[in-house]
Amino acid sequence: MTAVLQDTRTTPAVAAPGRRRRRRVAGVGVALIVVLALAWSLAPVYWMLATSFKSSLEVSRLDPTLVPRELVAGNYGELVGHSLPFTSYLVNSLLTSLIAAVIAVFFSALAGYSLSRARYRLRGVVGQAILATRMLPLVVLIGPLYLLLLKAHLLDTYLGLIIGYTSFALPFGAWMMKGFIDAVPREIEEAARVDGYRRFGILVRVIIPLTLPGLFTTAAFVFMDAWNNLLYPLTLINTAQKQTLPPGLLGSFTGQFKTDWGGMMAAACITSVPLLVAFFAVQRYMVRGLTAGALAGE
């Protein structure tokens, strides 16, 4: 148990015996809390996985079994069968979120570069204004946005949805990219300028290759935002075949399938996979990305 508390900083070589005992007790206490925290974080995920492999008979027991008696894949089979347009939800979510991520990263890189390097008088104000839009409540925007897209004949189209996702992600993305570009030394850029590169050339040939982790982190955040977004597709899409996962699943598991917990958990498992992949791929860079926009000192 004491291995848990492997102190990375130097510890005094000699410690009084009473003190050592107290340390051991504290160590066990910490280990216990860490185990509890792990259970709190992972038990719901385990429960989702376990339920998704139970037979419908086992799921509907009033006294649930903690470990499935037998593993069946029936819940997953039904999802790809024809009872629900689950596959189209999945494809639509992947398509719109990925495209939104690519577009948002492109514009964010441009804006971030400008906010980080360009010299113009209103730079500070422009930056703050962009950041402020991040705070606006989506639901206040959605009414007028709905009317706007209605007029532009973009309601119930993927394009309308992608525009919604992109605009929502842009402010944060721009600040995130600014943070990553700030970290690139100016001297490198000067050297490229001496070599005859123009501004756009510097961005593409010098800055972008040096901030690839930043680009991927920003992309992952936009993707996660879009993947989680319930409000936009719920209001802007009304054909079932064009719907994304969140509203699609919500619609599927409210009516007659309300208590199909096995199916619901199977759908939940599949819905989680892309986000888990995106999240753990960029986890290392996350803190830098997150605080970039927030510490708006300039």
Add this chain to the structure above:
Amino acid sequence: MVAPTLVILAVVIGYPIVRAILMSFQRYKPLSGLPATNTGLNNYHEVFGDPIFWESLRNTAVYTFGSVAVSALLGLLLALLTENLGGRWRYVRSLLLTPWAVPLIVVAFLFRYMLDQDYGVVNAVLRHLGIIHSNVHWLTSSAWAMPSVMLANIWTQLPFFFLIFTAGLASVPNEVIEAARVDKAGPWAMATRIKLPYLTGSALVAILISVINNFNDFAKVWAMTEGGPGYSTTTLVVYVYRLAFSSFNMGYAATVGTIWLILLVIFAVLYIWLLQRKSAS
């Protein structure tokens, strides 16, 4: 190069905001076929006498500040306790972040299932432990619905605070820790006197981000309870959504939205003012 972003934001965010503020002075129900008519401050008078507005305002405050306070405290505690995990145990930290990576709709479904009054595992476990004798209606009683939704909310956002505080702790200079150790500072003094002052900056920023996100949270509440039972979990977002897309009362929805926008701006300005005064001193 910032121009394309500004143009996009002006069209998709700037225009809707201006339009929403204008609509807040209008009577506008698109389904009625009548054009929007200006009614001055009528909507605003109506909002202040609207009991559902006040209830959703109160719910929003409870939901936001309750969830943020609990998540921040637990996140801080966990960060302090896991600070020195090394070797094989450092993966524990990544595992503790897992809830963050779970999609919000999945969080809602998962807690709906676990808290189900008949088939939920929470009731089953509590029954076995003898804590309750009959099943609790977690999501279908007005007393328990709000705490239940907050539980799910805390589950998803605790990792955010955990990560921010872990990063903050890593930035405490080693010399400071060594000096405190030489002075024989105990673990409690070490945490409160030495480490906490280094964390205030990141804590304030994280709390601001998280309060705003919670103010604007729609997915979790809507997917778990749709604001019910009654209006017990109706936050302002849910109320505006219902007004705009169930009753198609766009004018009135815009009024509630505008008032809420003003509250948000006041909160943010106060907060940033506090933040700057703090960093100045």
